Amino acid sequence: MKELNAKGPDILGGLPRVPGLPPTAFKQAVAAKAGNLVDTRSMLGFGGGHIPGALNIGARPILSIWAGWLLDPEEPLLLVLDSDADLDEVVTLFIRTGYSKFAGYLVGGMPAWVNAGLDLSKVDEKTVHELHDADDALQVIDVRAPSEWKSGHVPGARHIFLPELRDHAHDLDRRRPIAAYCDSGYRASIATSILKQQGFADVSNVPGSWQAWRKAGLPIEGNSA
């Protein structure tokens, strides 16, 4: 982004235009790879049902940062919103870190998509108690920052910092189920969407994640420091 700022970023003259695409047109745009598909709903909505192949980055202020880690600003975006009324707010979060190309947004959101009878993909959601009681076949990954991992983590978990997940996904066993956690589940939901994009079939998020794990008084590993 330093090169962009030195060259002089394009003057937008207001928020960029984002064409509204009804479900069938949106589906065609996704199939034609008109842009990167980003679902900006919260983790529970995303887990319950999303368009196959979508990356989940929830529409919170930190979206600007995660877009910066995970998306190419040269490629347009196809957006799924919680509500059509959120469009300007979501676009504002994207332009802060250089995303000003949009191929469209899904008009009517996921309710319109399911009403049109189109495909859904899902991410299972596990409570911390289910995570604790899971058998050894489950691969648990912690996608938090290194400093968070060092302050304590779920026993037996493996640490893969979220921005490095795409490059380290081949280290994971595709035949076994995977559960991802972070501090709240926000970043873990991003992680589950990346793993689904890479063809992992059995992926789950842990809503509440580390905050819930600690509040439940479950055992902690690696916090001796």
Added chain:
Amino acid sequence: MPLIFERILTEGIAELSYLLGDDSEGVAAVIDPTPDVDKYVELARSKSLAITHVFETHIHADLVSGARELCARVGSAKVYASHEGGARYGFDLEKLREGDRFTFGQTVLSVKHTPGHTPEHVSYLIADLKHSDAPWGVVTGDSLFVNSAGRPDLLGSSETDRLAEQQFHTLRDFYLKLPDSVIIYPGHGSGSPCGADIGDRLDSTIGYERRFNPFL
């Protein structure tokens, strides 16, 4: 109260920009705007100010600069950015050098080259015109944060050693020599990737940071 000094926090990127102006003269400067510039335009209008100057502390690596966007929107302002440290730009702007001074009513803004986070980085000392050599505040950009300092490693490993040395001189030879009472207005709050463990408060003083900031 002619002086208007407002902080604008942009969450997520945890960026702090500032509007400094004088309502008796109706002029204002904005420092380090983000690209969603409506908030500055609305703030200036609510205070009956015309934005005439848009200052950058450095060439940002973590967000898109809103400086050109803001100038295009208001039509009354120019971009002012550092030409210290070999900085080159691909667009027209007003070049800043150490020691340049700008007056907004009763307040003086002075440019200080503070390399380390980036080679061209500048900070802005703020003083009352009556005591122009005794600043009461400093807009530090990404050179000094609350409880932290700007990372010198964001431009790649080939630059890191040189920038770390410059950052050391900026902190020791500039910030540590300011009086304890000077208020620090940094470019980022807690959560920004531009510094490690930035403190939760959005401003501080030289005296407090001298005691508790591990980088000073």
